[in-house]
Amino acid sequence: MGLLDHPTATQGGLKIVCEVCGGLSIKPIDPAEASDGAEVYCRRCNAVRGTIADLRALARQSTGDFEF
Numbered sequence: 628m629g630l631l632d633h634p635t636a637t638q639g640g641l642k643i644v645c646e647v648c649g650g651l652s653i654k655p656i657d658p659a660e661a662s663d664g665a666e667v668y669c670r671r672c673n674a675v676r677g678t679i680a681d682l683r684a685l686a687r688q689s690t691g692d693f694e695f
């Protein structure tokens with residue numbers, strides 16, 4: 628186990644890849660209703676993947692593969 632085993636995916640709060648099931652999808656969120664502190668859940672296994680604030684920060688940085 629080296630220190631480089633975990634690349635930038637763990638940076639910030641949002642887990643791009645689910646640690647539990649390895650899935651990429653998250654549950655649909657209504658951005659108008661969700662507050663920044665609300666949690667984002669894995670679409671497959673319901674694990675917490677981060678918060679709305681994390682998701683928004685990520686969306687600003689990338690082209691975004693997330694479904695809202």
Ligand SMILES: [Zn+2]
Pocket residue numbers: 645646647648649650669670671672673674
């Ligand atoms: Zn999952």
